[in-house]
Amino acid sequence: MNHRQVIVVGAGPVGMAAALSLRALGRPVTVLEAGAEDRLRPGSRAIFVHRATLEVLDRSSPGLAADLAAHGLIWQTKRTFYAGTQVFARTYPPPPAGTLPHFTSLPQVETERYLLQACKAAGVEFVWNAEVTGAESTMDGVALATSTGDRWTAEYVIAADGSRSPVRAALGIPMEGSRSDGWYVVVDVEEDAGDPLPVERVFHYAHPSVDGRNVLLVPYAGGWRVDLQLHDGDDPDALSSGEGLREWLRAVMPPAYADRVAWASTYRFLQVVAADFADPARRVLLAGEAAHLFAPFGARGMNSGVPDADAAATAVHIALSTPVAARARAAVDDFALSRRRAAMFNRDAAGTALTHLRPGPAERAAQEGAAQGADRDESLGHWLDTAPYGPRELPPGNTIYKY
Ligand SMILES: Cc1cc2nc3c(=O)[nH]c(=O)nc-3n(C[C@H](O)[C@H](O)[C@H](O)COP(=O)(O)OP(=O)(O)OC[C@H]3O[C@@H](n4cnc5c(N)ncnc54)[C@H](O)[C@@H]3O)c2cc1C
Structure with a gap:
């Protein structure tokens, strides 16, 4: 039996962000991770890190x-094309020296490497x-079992064990929402x-060289x-492998x-949020993909998982600091x-993007009209570029989380 004050489950970006926040609050913290330290994490994951996320991590x-x-x-520079014709382009100045950029773009494995070092x-x-x-x-704490046969107990647990979250499943907290139509x-x-491309984010509506499919190209380090x-009707396997x-x-x-x-991976995106972000005893707090999954348009996954982590750490710190059980419970309730x-705000925002990408007849007509008018009215091109x-917007309170 191993006892700790606070245990974080999962050493993904959200679990490590929670651990860093707890340490900054002066709490000892132990992270239980299923994988090995040098594990390879397959698949495309977060590249776009918002400044708000950088600010939370930097605190x-x-x-x-x-x-x-x-x-x-x-x-x-960002550009948008409609059926092969450019409808919007904008180039921004570099961020002033000594300030944080609006975003930075790097593979998630690299972000995780920096988090682990920190x-x-x-x-x-x-x-x-x-x-x-x-x-x-229970009202007194949490007991965890591992595949190695060990038992761990803690006063509080932050579950950052990813989309399948065995901790969430063990506590019986359901996910609510739906799966989007359509494959990506x-x-x-x-x-x-030897043949570098211009460092530009480019979106193509109805790319003429790929039978009118939408294509997004985003550079990262x-x-x-x-x-x-x-x-509809495309074979995702055929378009994600081989020739x-x-x-x-x-x-x-x-x-x-x-x-x-x-x-190369295929996705039909889930748009789901946990029915509750804490268990009934208010001792286990869910963060990151353990608590929500969104389509990646708008980059709201890890970028909301990090503030979840920070808020969970703050709530646990407050709960551990008070002798009053009701006050401790209220801190977790607030979280x-x-x-x-x-998460609901982010799910809706990602849903708005998905609706734009899979338009009905009225939305498609609006997009075509905007493309036709974009050379006369820049706001139409701007709409096509951002939609x-x-x-x-980020959810209210996303940047700095305080009680
Ligand atoms: C194609 C794609 C693009 C994306 N792009 C972006 C983007 O640009 N910006 C953005 O913000 N987000 C993006 N995301 C989302 C982002 O990748 C996730 O939000 C992020 O990985 C979630 O981090 P997490 O720590 O919650 O979960 P995970 O990264 O899944 O980490 C969970 C950790 O828990 C461990 N674990 C699992 N089960 C157990 C267990 N039983 N016991 C112990 N440990 C366990 C796992 O091994 C893993 O280390 C993208 C996602 C996809 C699929």
Whole structure:
């Protein structure tokens, strides 16, 4: 039996952000992670890190934001095309020296590498190869079982164990929402240093070289994220592997890039939020993908998981600081309510983007009309450029979370 004051389950970006926030509040913290320390995490994941996320991380670990910003890539130009014709372009000045950029773009594995270094420097205890297989929660605390047969107890647990969240499942908290219609192929392509592309974010409505499918190209440090939106009836497997994948990549990028694929995955995106962000005993707090899953347009996944983590750590700190049980419970209630509200906001925002990308007849007519008028009225091109990512706003209270 191992007892700790606070245990975080999962050493993904959200679990590590929670651990950093707890250390910044002076709490000892132990992270139980199913994988090995040198595990390879397959698949395309977060590249776009918002400034609000950098600010939260920097409060816990001063200097971390500057490291992530310096490693990441900050593209200054964005373009949007409609059926092959440019309808919008804008170039921004570089961020002033000494300030944080609006965003930085780097592979999630690199973000995790910096988070791990920061956690180790802050004295976070990691237990690798510790897959949590069971969780029980009472008014007095939480008991966790692992696949190695160990038992751990804690006064509070932050569950950041990802979308399948065995902790959430053990506590019987359901996810609510739906799966979007339509398939997307998401590909990571390594940069070709011999034939570099302009560092620009480019969105194509109805790309003429791929039978009118939508295509998004986003640069990140070391490569390109390329999203292809499939037509109804397309075979996702055929377009995400072998010659089927190479053929459409050659049509949207210089041909050599088709042989530089690092990952290719197919998605139908879930738009789901946990029914409650804490268990009935108010001892287990859910954060990140354990609590919500959104379509990635607008980059609201990790960017809302980090504030979840910070808010969970703050709530746990308050709960541990008071001798009054009702006050402790209220801190967790506040966390659960406010972060669930933020998740609903983010789910709706990602849903708005999905609706724009899969328009009905009226929306499609509006998009075509905007494309036709964009050379006369810049606001129409601006709308076409921004709408695929949903509304710009972050949920209320996302940046700084205080009681
Ligand atoms: C294609 C794509 C693009 C995306 N782009 C962006 C983007 O640009 N910006 C953005 O903000 N978000 C983006 N996201 C979302 C982002 O990747 C996720 O929000 C993020 O990974 C969630 O982090 P997490 O720590 O909650 O979960 P995870 O990253 O899944 O980490 C969970 C951790 O828990 C561990 N674990 C699981 N089960 C157990 C167990 N039983 N016991 C112990 N440990 C366990 C896992 O091994 C893992 O280390 C994207 C996602 C996709 C799929």
